[in-house]
Amino acid sequence: MTTSQPLELLAPLSGVLLALDQVPDPVFSGRVIGDGLCIDPTSHTLCAPLAGVISNIQDSGHAVSVTADNGVQVLLHIGLDTVNLAGQGFTRLVEEGQRVEAGQPLIEFDADYVALNARSLLTLMLIVSGEPFVPLVAGQALVESGQPLVQVSPGPMPAEVDEEEGNALFSKPVTLPNASGLHARPAAVFAQAAKGFSSSIFLHKQTLSANAKSLVAIMALQTSQGDSVQVSAAGEDAEAAIQALVALLLDGCGETLPVAVEAINEPATPASSASVLRGVCASP
Template identity: 50%
Template sequence: MGTTAPRLDVLAPLSGWLVPLDSVPDPVFAGKMVGDGVSLDPTSGSLLAPVSGVVSNLHSAHHALTITTPEGVEVMVHIGIDTVMLKGQGFFPLVEQGQQVSAGQPVIDFDLDQVARSAASLLTQIIVTNGDAVAHMQPAQGMVNAGRDVVLSLQLANGKDVPQAQAGEPQLSSDIAIGNPAGLHARPAAVFASKAKTFASDIQLILGDKEANAKSVVAIMGLATKLGDVVRVRAAGTDALSLSRKTATPNWPAWARPPASPSAASSITGCKNSTWRNKARAPMWSSRLSPAPPRRPPPSWTWSRPS
């Protein structure tokens, strides 16, 4: 008899109506660059922990947090769209980063009316950011009650091989100045990690004496970067040299246009001499008042690969 793969149920963090993730009016979430999951149009204003585990990341704007379960699954809940620009207004965290929480425990209170008036949308994303930990995901549908109903049923991966670090002389980028007003929050962190994953090398993002795995959205967010911070990218592996070559210019869409003529370091960052910019903005619409307009396509880049 075969061994049954472990399972994990993710509970509704809020009451409301479930919405397919690919219909969210944000190309990074809809394109599943942050991870796969489901969206929820909320009717309650007290966010409950969807799983038990440790709060591995609590954003400084208090609109998003990630809980890492004992099985190693990273579950992010991101309240609304463009809510990072509210800079914490209307959000009241009830837990701290590093704290152990139980499924159904209140973790963030927020003013539903204030956030609805100020944000692009109240749609709240429940996402597994490390998809390699999950073999199969089944999202629920319809109306759900916070802390009671399951929104994601996960079949966990069982003993996947961990890639070994590749040999090669480490390559270090030039200084990269963060030009995004909100730093590397969920969306730019997801774009960054997505680009990093196209390389086989081990890639680290360095901020002062702190380092983060550049292929992990949660790790990048954990650096808590802000406007004007200076970071560097270090890569070690067979294709690390491609990070420092002056290569093809990325094909940036108009809504995410960086300065012209990116330098060599922009193989991952997509910036000139290292200014990271993400000007992606979701359309202003209320999910309960009107249907979403057609989504703009997620960004596509032309990458230089080692010969």
């Protein structure tokens, strides 16, 4: 078997290079989604760090994945909790399935708007396919868009996962409680849990299916709060997998779920309407 040549990943934008440990989000800093790096941006156009195919771009425009021909898969995520912006401040320049070249613009964003309305503007470049890499820039440094940042050592191409239609067990439909569906953070938690089982596991939304052990595949389902999904599994631990993963979905995959307004505002004892302050749930 011929060994794949090392692959250089370019800086997707200009800014200050930071280690993932400095990202104020345990799923990112804990490398649950994948290892990589972070940039505090000074430019406003996100560019492809490698040549490949757009394997997923979120409708909200805050995240995009590029898969190289040798299987290396990179997730680019602009800001923290930017899914809550519902697409405001982002302009998608490419479509899913489109082939792109290294350095090609993928997403333009209004840095001022995102910085003022999201938790952070920190932008992540994560190697979600898991290949080892070597940093080409040491420590905290100012980098320019298109500058080589890391060298990845591709391994053998991963085998395609085929669902065993005849032997697969299916869960009952589950209504997603997450305010923004299965975006990067809950999708990563779900995929990591699915990897703990030997069975072939899929997540279904209407006529679409995704390998439940792939973060990018789950994100490609473009789920929203209230969507009905099903989990299927084929293998010796299929029943246990479905039971555990359905419970995880109902629990929000680690996200804090909105509490019913009535439960928050209803007084323990009867009170006049003048003494009760009614409200609506803010960001979860």
